[in-house]
């Protein structure tokens with residue numbers, strides 16, 4: 001059975017709709033063609049009509065018959081269909097709304113399971129689909145493709161597309177489509193753990209990116225190519241430019257072995273035995289410290305067999321938290337334990353690892369990371385870690401070792 005959650009349904013607070021409409025000023029006086037994809041009961045079209053009058057042609061597309069409650073007005077046109085597979089050649093002056101969010105997949109893992117069987121068809125129609133992707137990315141692409149010349153898109157979506165590699169093709173596609181304004185709004189959906197941004201794209205040959213902190217301009221780039229969108233400041237830029245190296249230049253950054261690998265490894269058991277160590281997780285990790293005693297995984301691993309899971313469990317190395325929010329938490333695993341989580345750093349060159357751990361846990365690094373990434377994504381990624389600048393003082397300590 002379909003549930004509202006499985007369809008990605010989250011209703012949009014009226015003040016957010018008002019804000020999004022405030023970004024639009026019609027450039028022509030005749031009737032506009034306006035589309036709200038995934039419209040539900042069409043709150044955006046109704047607000048548009050209230051603000052701009054009833055001379056415009058308003059179109060809504062909604063998949064779920066129960067949700068679609070169209071206002072019975074002559075200029076409203078509704079279609080009950082899948083927007084991502086909608087065969088319609090019309091072009092629109094304005095497309096606005098709140099598309100569904102979620103990774104499409106198996107019911108056991110992903111909330112948007114309703115569309116699992118359509119995934120291959122979506123992917124086939126999409127030029128931005130990458131990795132696990134997310135249904136909202138496909139909505140953005142399809143909406144942009146339905147804009148007429150000088151058409152505008154105004155969507156409220158999660159902020160993850162700004163940073164994650166799964167959206168790198170989407171960012172490039174947006175950069176090539178026109179002028180892009182992004183408004184950071186934060187947690188605006190009551191009871192939903194999603195950080196939201198409003199995307200306002202004006203189709204043109206202009207490549208400008210503007211990032212706003214709510215309504216205040218934070219950053220402007222005139223030749224945006226689709227790189228990550230971060231809250232850069234003069235400080236963060238100076239620091240990145242002046243650093244002699246990045247963490248990714250000094251280390252290969254790996255992720256831990258996953259549960260299924262532990263389950264089938266002959267050195268792993270679900271009970272303690274002589275010579276066994278617990279498989280560690282993020283809960284065993286704090287700045288500069290590892291709790292080697294507590295078992296949070298219920299995997300006991302014969303210590304001498306740990307390196308069969310990952311070679312780097314066989315030597316001392318730096319571990320950095322993955323699940324600590326926008327915080328860098330690093331420690332040096334001198335006892336060479338097996339881990340079921342977190343990032344593991346293997347030096348490419350001769351480096352002073354303990355000094356780097358101290359530096360990564362420092363206030364300076366925390367401020368840098370928090371400033372750039374806020375709560376745009378819930379975890380730190382490998383790329384974010386790889387880009388951390390290692391300044392000269394630390395680098396020179398490294399070169400002396």
Ligand SMILES: C[S@@+](CC[C@H](N)C(=O)[O-])C[C@H]1O[C@@H](n2cnc3c(N)ncnc32)[C@H](O)[C@@H]1O
Nearest residue numbers: 007009010011012038040063064082083098100
């Ligand atoms: C996030 S809700 C937004 C609803 C409404 N726009 C609002 O702001 O209150 C997303 C809506 O998308 C619909 N939906 C999900 N997938 C769809 C698809 N592939 N095609 C059309 N509608 C879809 C859901 O049924 C749901 O009504």
